[in-house]
Amino acid sequence: MxxxxxxxxxRNTNSNTRHKGIALILIMIGFFNSCTDTVDVNVxxxxxxxxxxxxxxxxxxxxxxxxxxxxxxSTTYFSNNxxxxxxxxxxxxxxxxxxxxxxxxxxxNGNYITTxxxxxxxxxxxxxxxxxxQTYTATETLMSVTDINDVEQTIEGDGDEEExxxxxxxxDPINIDNYYLGxxxxxxxxxxxxxxxxxxxxxxxxNFIEFDNEDLVAGATVDISIYGTSERYYNYINILIxxxxxEGGGPFQTTPVQxxxxxxxxxxxxxxxxxxxxxxxxxxxxxxxL
Numbered sequence: 001m002x003x004x005x006x007x008x009x010x011r012n013t014n015s016n017t018r019h020k021g022i023a024l025i026l027i028m029i030g031f032f033n034s035c036t037d038t039v040d041v042n043v044x045x046x047x048x049x050x051x052x053x054x055x056x057x058x059x060x061x062x063x064x065x066x067x068x069x070x071x072x073x074s075t076t077y078f079s080n081n082x083x084x085x086x087x088x089x090x091x092x093x094x095x096x097x098x099x100x101x102x103x104x105x106x107x108x109n110g111n112y113i114t115t116x117x118x119x120x121x122x123x124x125x126x127x128x129x130x131x132x133x134q135t136y137t138a139t140e141t142l143m144s145v146t147d148i149n150d151v152e153q154t155i156e157g158d159g160d161e162e163e164x165x166x167x168x169x170x171x172d173p174i175n176i177d178n179y180y181l182g183x184x185x186x187x188x189x190x191x192x193x194x195x196x197x198x199x200x201x202x203x204x205x206x207n208f209i210e211f212d213n214e215d216l217v218a219g220a221t222v223d224i225s226i227y228g229t230s231e232r233y234y235n236y237i238n239i240l241i242x243x244x245x246x247e248g249g250g251p252f253q254t255t256p257v258q259x260x261x262x263x264x265x266x267x268x269x270x271x272x273x274x275x276x277x278x279x280x281x282x283x284x285x286x287x288x289x290l
Contacts (some may be wrong), residue, residue, distance in 0.1 A: 048073040050136065051083055052263045052275035054127055056093070057227065057282045058119040058142065067102075067117045069093075071129065072110050074274060085110025090130040095123060096139070119279070127263070127277045138263040138277035145180065145228035145281040146170045149206065153290055156212060164289060165212035168224055174204030179234035181280075182209035183225040189215045196229075196237045220289045228280040236261065236276060 051072045058064035071086035091104035091112040104112035121144045129136040149169040156165045172178055182195035195209050209226065216222070229237075239259055261276040 048075065048084070049272050049274050050074075050086070050129075050131065050263075050265075052127075052129070052136070052138075052261070052273060052277060054138070054263075054275065054277040056117070056119070056125070056142070056277075056279040058280070059282050059284060060145075060147070064119040065117050066113065066115050067104075069104050069112045069127075070110050071112065071131070086131060088131075090128075092128050093117070094126045094128070095120070096126055097123060119281075121281065125279055129263075134268065134271075135266050136263050136273060137266055138261075140233070140262065140278050141230055142279035143179070143228035143230055143281065145226055145283055146173065148224070148226060148283050148285055151224065151285065151287045152208075153287075163212050163214040164216040165210060166222060166224075166287060167208045167210055168226060168285075169206055169208045170226060170283075172199045172202060172205055172207045176203075177231065178203075179229045179231055180207075180209065181227040181229050181234075181237060182211070183227070184211040185223040186213060186216060187221045188217065189213055194237065194241070196234055196241065198234060216289050218289050222287045222289070223284070224287060225282050225284045227282045229278060230280075232262065233276060233278045 051074050053070040053072075056064075056067050069091055071089055071091070072083035073086055074083050087106060087108050087110065089106065089112070091106075093102045093104065093114070094100065095102075095118065100118065102114045102117050104114045106112055119142055121142055124139060124141050126139045127137060147170065149171065152167045152169065154165050154167070155162055157163055166184075168182065178199045180197040180199075182197065184193040184195070186193075193211060193213070195211065197207065197209050199205075199207060211222065211224070236259070243259065261273060263273040263275060263277055265271040265273060
């Protein structure tokens with residue numbers, strides 16, 4: 001998942017409460033008494049940043065051996081150019097309990113692939129990236145997820161406000177703090193929808209994650225993925241969603257909090273590294289709108 005280059009629609013559900021939002025970048029031109037004033041936005045350029053897209057997803061029922069990590073360097077804020085793929089790096093993931101290492105081979109296009117990964121639930125893993133004589137590292141735990149029980153379709157709203165809503169049900173393990181990421185990709189909307197959920201108030205119950213879209217029609221398909229995540233990644237996603245929704249309103253709102261992932265440069269800890277290293281089980285299904 002690329003959280004930096006794609007147009008992504010995010011929805012956040014916390015304790016089954018959902019928020020809607022689409023990330024918007026607004027450049028305002030004011031008109032007053034037939035005069036036009038141009039507002040010049042001065043965005044500091046700190047140079048390219050390393051972007052780490054390292055989601056280790058273990059789909060239930062598979063070996064999980066083939067995994068991909070993508071590295072790139074960011075471009076300036078208003079640049080029309082995509083991020084630049086990073087090649088020539090060394091990428092290794094280590095299973096912390098026994099030191100087993102998984103080397104991700106450079107594909108010379110920004111992707112690094114391994115075909116012998118060993119996923120273990122509740123096991124800690126450490127990512128190490130060597131690039132431009134710098135060492136970047138992050139540690140996370142592979143989180144579990146339960147199977148999907150059912151997908152329920154309902155109609156929400158009235159008249160012109162009607163829209164189709166899906167609820168994806170699954171059992172939450174009792175007496176364990178669990179965090180989930182829902183991913184929805186419909187055949188009628190190119191925007192990927194993400195939903196975050198905590199079991200803070202629903203521990204041990206049958207939980208559900210919601211998805212709705214006004215463009216859904218009979219015959220449309222929705223690819224559904226539910227991931228287990230860590231609390232830290234859940235908090236990271238929530239900040240991302242809040243910023244994409246533009247909460248606070250207006251182009252002159254207070255600068256949002258810096259979205260900091262878990263990857264650091266051990267040679268220069270103050271360096272800003274974009275992206276995240278996470279691991280989790282995932283369950284998938286496809287639903288056809290009735």
